[in-house]
Amino acid sequence: MLGTDFRTGSPVWLDLGSPDIEATAAFYGAVFGWTFAPAGPEAGGYGYLQKDGATVAAVGPLTEPGATPAWMTYFKAADALATADAVISAGGTVRAEPVSMGEVWMAQFTDPQGAEFAVLQSGEGLGRTSEDDTLVWVELHVGDPVAAIAFYRELFGWRSAEMQAPGMTYRVLSIADGDQQEGSFGGAAPLRDGQERARWVPYFAVADADATVARARDNGGTVVMPAADVPDVGRIAWLADPAGAVFAVLKPNPRQAAA
Numbered sequence: 533m534l535g536t537d538f539r540t541g542s543p544v545w546l547d548l549g550s551p552d553i554e555a556t557a558a559f560y561g562a563v564f565g566w567t568f569a570p571a572g573p574e575a576g577g578y579g580y581l582q583k584d585g586a587t588v589a590a591v592g593p594l595t596e597p598g599a600t601p602a603w604m605t606y607f608k609a610a611d612a613l614a615t616a617d618a619v620i621s622a623g624g625t626v627r628a629e630p631v632s633m634g635e636v637w638m639a640q641f642t643d644p645q646g647a648e649f650a651v652l653q654s655g656e657g658l659g660r661t662s663e664d665d666t667l668v669w670v671e672l673h674v675g676d677p678v679a680a681i682a683f684y685r686e687l688f689g690w691r692s693a694e695m696q697a698p699g700m701t702y703r704v705l706s707i708a709d710g711d712q713q714e715g716s717f718g719g720a721a722p723l724r725d726g727q728e729r730a731r732w733v734p735y736f737a738v739a740d741a742d743a744t745v746a747r748a749r750d751n752g753g754t755v756v757m758p759a760a761d762v763p764d765v766g767r768i769a770w771l772a773d774p775a776g777a778v779f780a781v782l783k784p785n786p787r788q789a790a791a
Contacts, residue, residue: 539710541690543717543718549592549593557579560591568581588667601773604640607687608653608657625642638651644680665737669782689708693712701722702721704719733780734779738782744769751774768781
């Protein structure tokens with residue numbers, strides 16, 4: 533599971549583009565108990581979503597013409613400029629050129645199958661992960677997972693391991709160094725019927741998936757995939773917030789939570 537010892541290729545940051553930051557913060561506050569902390573007047577409305585004072589995600593205004601609300605996963609890069617070159621060489625697209633904010637660099641990209649992601653070159657990241665109401669997993673949904681993994685391997689050196697899931701082959705992703713199981717942070721799965729586009733989906737750990745689904749629905753969210761048990765994983769549901777940004781929740785089974 534994801535930790536906070538961020539190494540190259542680890543999910544290190546997560547933010548959400550929103551058309552109404554106040555309403556978005558209120559929704560996620562009701563669902564996960566998060567509080568919103570503005571980043572300051574110079575940040576253009578961007579701010580931090582926090583649990584007990586630790587940042588677990590962030591939210592800001594939509595900045596691209598025609599952009600729709602969506603969660604953005606940032607992966608740790610050793611060199612954002614070099615990563616941008618690697619993205620182009622491997623067939624991806626640079627959506628936002630690398631930019632520095634002091635010692636921090638960030639950039640946004642689209643992979644060859646259309647999934648958007650970003651990188652962060654920084655010594656810091658999310659304050660909490662892999663506990664209730666924090667990021668625990670990220671999942672790539674694309675038409676060709678094998679080709680997608682090859683693309684990201686060029687950027688980050690990721691490893692993958694196949695496992696059989698109902699109706700598909702699922703591929704568990706891990707960073708390049710250390711123990712492969714301990715370094716796992718996400719997975720890749722083929723697009724299913726009704727999925728309109730490739731994307732990265734964040735999973736948040738929860739104490740009770742069904743109760744979280746109910747809170748989301750009661751506060752204007754939509755149930756994309758009802759809560760269901762996945763063998764050897766836990767109980768999962770897909771949701772969308774009132775603006776349409778898709779995310780997932782996971783109640784890990786006891787063995788998975790202890791791993």
